Amino acid sequence: MQCPFCQHPSNRVLESRSAEAGRSIRRRRECLECNCRFTTYERIEYVPITVIKRNSDRELFNRSKLLRGIIRACEKTGLEAARLENLIDNIEADLQQRSSREITSADIGELVLQQLKPLSEVAYVRFASVYRQFTGIRDFAETLNHLQANDSTAEPHSYSTNGSRNGSALTV
Structure with missing residues (x-):
């Protein structure tokens, strides 16, 4: 040295x-x-991972670019920066353990959603809206209904139009 x-x-x-x-x-x-x-x-020197974008372009995996997108989705949700760094560490470790050195951006997006779902439903929906390219309220409603249907660990609840909790079903 x-x-x-x-x-x-x-x-x-x-x-x-x-x-x-x-x-x-x-x-x-x-x-x-x-x-x-x-x-x-x-x-540790990691083997570079190539991301295959939607338009078939290829670029090297960029940890900071992914972190920026997740931070944007998590704004004002109260999630600490350390938890977001840990989330990125988990995703990067998952990618490094794969045998393929090329991964689609869609696969990375799904990994992010899997990691965000237990942390913050709001961040999950925000990230999904960009990653899945929501075009209208129907896309949000489908995602919210999917989240509610899969929410087996939390108490049944929903939010009325004024934002308060109530026992009625979520309608959009």
Whole structure:
């Protein structure tokens, strides 16, 4: 490892510790020539994943692009940034474990929806509206009805037009 200050090739490690939730190792180093200190990170090198877009274009998987879309869907839902980072970590780990190095954007969208559903129904519907390209209120209604039909763990409830909870069925 070259010193970033004097480019001398020899240095010593002063301290090593786990970083990024165990995904990397942070090392504090000191150059043996100029005695300057610097930090390096050791990370696993992942095999690049190619995303096949709807229009058949191909691009490399971009974690930050996916995170931006999820953050947009989760605005004002109260979900902490750490939970969203964890969600992205789970999706990226799933993609890395697949044998295929190419994945469709539709598959990634479905992975996001699977991860968002238990966290926030509002974020789920917001993300679905963009990912599934909703064109009208009927698309929202179908998604809401699907969510309500699959909601077996929560108490039966719905919201009236004024936003308050009641026991009646959801109608749109």
